Each structure stands twice: as C-alpha cells, then as structure tokens.
Amino acid sequence: KTETIETGTGTGVFVGQVPLTTTQSGSTYQLKDGTRGGQSTVDMNNGTSGNGTLFTSTTDVWGNGQVSNRQSAAVDAQYGAAATWDYYKNTFGRNGIRNDGVGAASRVHYDSNYTNAYWDDSCFCMTYGDGASNTHPLTEIDVSGHEMSHGVTAATANLNYSGESGGLNEATSDIMGTGVEFSANLSTNPPNYLIGELVNLNGDGTPLRYMDHPSKDGSSADSWSSTVGNLDVHYSSGVANHFFYLLSEGSTPKTINGFSYNSPTVNSISVAGIGRDKALKVWYQALTAHMTSTTNYAGARTATLAAATDLYGAGSAEYNQVATAWAAVNVGS
Ligand code: ASN
Ligand code: ZN
DSSP, X not given: OOEEEEEEEEEOSSSOEEEEEEEEETTEEESEETTTTTEEEEEOTTOSSSOOEEOEESSSEEOOSOTTSHHHHHHHHHHHHHHHHHHHHHHHOOOSTTSSSXXXXXXXXXXXSOOOEXXXXXXXXXXXXXXXXXXXXXXXXXXXXXXXXXXXHHHTTOOOSSHHHHHHHHHHHHHHHHHHHHHHOOXXXXXXXXXXXXXXXXXXXXXXXXXXXGGGGSSOOSSOOTTGGGSOHHHHTHHHHHHHHHHHHOSSOEEETTEEEOOOOOTTOOOOOOOHHHHHHHHHHHHHHTOOTTOOHHHHHHHXXXXXXXXXXXXXXXXXXXXXXXXXXXXXX
16 A cells, blocks of 8 residues: 555553644545654554554544543654654754664553553664553653663763662653643643653642652752662662752742742752753763763763863853853752
C-alpha cells in the first residue's frame, strides 16, 4: 500500500487538542510520524510483553481527552515524543535520541495499575503505565521528556545509574524534561519547574519533584553533602535540579505562569541566574561533551564550567553564574 504523511488531530488526557503527524496506509490511519524518524505509539493492552499493537483508525481524529478512550493516552505519548524530538532538534541540532534520525516507539497501557513510566535502551522504546485504578496514565509531557532523555544520556555521557552519577542521570532527565515542557508551552499544562504535577502519583495532588526546593518532596536533597550519593537516584538528583533552577531563575522568590518558587538559601549565597535557555544549553553541552559514566557532583561542576567556557567564554558572566549556582548548592570551589 502507498503510505503518505498526514496531519491529524488528537485530544489527549493532558495535552488537550493538538495536531499530530500521522501515516495513511490505504484507507487506514496510523499513529506513526514519518517526519520524526517513524516515531509511533502502540497499545500494550495492559499486558507486559511483546511490542504491542500500533494505534490505527479509520479517521485521522484521535482520542477524546477521556482516559476511558484508549487513544487519549496515546495522543499524549505521541505528542510528547514529537515535542521531545522537536526540542532536541531545534535547540541542540540533535537528530533523535541517538542523533541518528531514528525515532523511538512509545508503548501505552502497559500492565494494570502500573504507576510508573520508563525508558528501555534494549527496545529503544518508552513505556507508560495507566496509574492507579488504570485511570491516571503517566503520559504528562515532562514525563515523556524525562524518559526519552534517559535515552539521550545513555547515548552520550552514559552516567552510571547509582551514587552521585545516578543522581546526575536522574537530574538530567528532570532538567531536559522541563526544557521539553517549556518548549511545548501547552495551555492545558502551563510550563513549570515541577515534575509530574498533573499525574497525581502521590494521590494528594502534589508533584513528584520540586526543582526550586527539592526537599519539599520529603526525601530529596537541596544541597550537596558527602552522603548524598547514598540516596536513591531520584533524591540525590535534587542537588543538580536545584542548581539548574537557581542558574535559570536566580534565588529571589518569583512566580512564573502562576507557579510560585522559593528556593532555600544555602551557604548564604545568592544567584542572579542566566535564564532557562542558557542554563539548558550549558547542561546539554556538559552532558554531551564533558561528562562521563563516573562523573560525580564535583565533576559536574567542572563539566558545566567547561561547557560555559565553550559556549560563552572563560570568565564570562555565564561562567561566573555557573560557579555561583554550584556554590549555592554546596558544590565545589
Ligand atoms: N520513571 C523512572 C525514571 O525514569 C523509572 C526508573 O526508576 N528508572 O526514573
Ligand atoms: Zn528517570
């Protein structure tokens, strides 16, 4: 059959109504994006094995925003994958997760009552559960960006997923996932420095993580100490998430898109901030050019200073703010 690239319309659980790049094959439409490395979304039908079933439709209209419609979570996943692809391409010139032009598959409706999402290098695919009672899918856009960024990390610095390097691996996913969320700028999901704020994984409406003040989750570290590497990687990430927030926005409390931020002051150090776009460029350059599998927090400081030198010059205002932001989370100098 002849395949053509089409533009359909989807309504997701979290993204609202969005355009989707789809494939028409004969009289059937497929949730497969020929403009972004063939990225597709499949239905795992609440099972845990196999490659799932590609979403198809007789019309190029997908989902209705309700979780009871199996296509709605698929719309979120397909749109999140497209937004992640576009973010890396447009911001860093990166052509897909491995920079080889190949798109990853997204698998939705994995298992039953599965309250997680994950990236898997071996299938080059990402997977979303349906959450509690199969009614809270994990398909929020910062989760898409977070998980796919694990693939980027694996293809670049390959930070070991334990100890301080594991915290840096996790923080990289939170940082880049937040970059994806801001770039998508959804009216249904005003971008912010919280992680997973719409998924309600805690069951009480709180986000999974707070980049401006990581310890608000009850477990994450706001600043470095010699024992931070003993924490779960989703908590030792707090040091780098806090660094990134401070480097982006500075330490003065502020409200952005209706979200209020208030970072704890450490070592009595104030940070001015260089803006989110520059902070993201510094992190990506550090990840792809200077970090290795064993980089720890001291090494992340060195790597981001080297990145700031690459991008803005040694002794630039940006370089100095990188140093100040690390000092403000008790790393280095
Ligand atoms: N959702 C989790 C994460 O990406 C899965 C894991 O524990 N690796 O961090
Ligand atoms: Zn992660």
